[in-house]
Amino acid sequence: MMIIQQKFYMEKALQEAQYALKEDEVPVGAVIVYKNQIIARAHNQVERLKDPTAHAEMIAITQAANFLGSKWITDCTLYVTVEPCSMCAGALVLSRIANVVFGADDPKTGAFGSKVNINNLGLNHKIKVKKGLLKEECAVFLKEFFRNKRNRAKQLN
Numbered sequence: 001m002m003i004i005q006q007k008f009y010m011e012k013a014l015q016e017a018q019y020a021l022k023e024d025e026v027p028v029g030a031v032i033v034y035k036n037q038i039i040a041r042a043h044n045q046v047e048r049l050k051d052p053t054a055h056a057e058m059i060a061i062t063q064a065a066n067f068l069g070s071k072w073i074t075d076c077t078l079y080v081t082v083e084p085c086s087m088c089a090g091a092l093v094l095s096r097i098a099n100v101v102f103g104a105d106d107p108k109t110g111a112f113g114s115k116v117n118i119n120n121l122g123l124n125h126k127i128k129v130k131k132g133l134l135k136e137e138c139a140v141f142l143k144e145f146f147r148n149k150r151n152r153a154k155q156l157n
Helices: 003-022 056-068 086-095 135-156
Strands: 029-034 037-043 076-082 099-104 128-131
Touching: 003 029, 003 037, 003 056, 003 076, 003 099, 003 135, 029 056, 037 056, 056 076, 056 086, 076 135, 099 135
Parallel strands: 076 099, 099 128
Antiparallel strands: 029 037, 029 076
């Protein structure tokens, strides 16, 4: 796929991350693409839903499966602003997604090479991964979110 098209989809994921930031959620956004069409778009909703599993990737997987009428989303690509965690990576393996494209690395919880690499675990499905697309743009929202959290914490002390 052309890099211009990949950037377009990542920009849509960035829009989702911006929604999360406005809602005081960890700013992660995701879209899932099937046959050059966005079939799912989501952002983190952990705080809103009081659900630790309400990550952008998890919500997007559910939307894509519903759209396709299948538990498997084999011919799809996930574009996500931050490297998925182990929970999301496991769900992506179970969904049989073909490709994951992410922006910023997550050195604390990333499961596609930063902390662990789910593709090295010998599971029944391997995902093609591309990392670093619009990396700086993706990292900006995270930096802003955590800077604001630290500043609010200082003001309370």
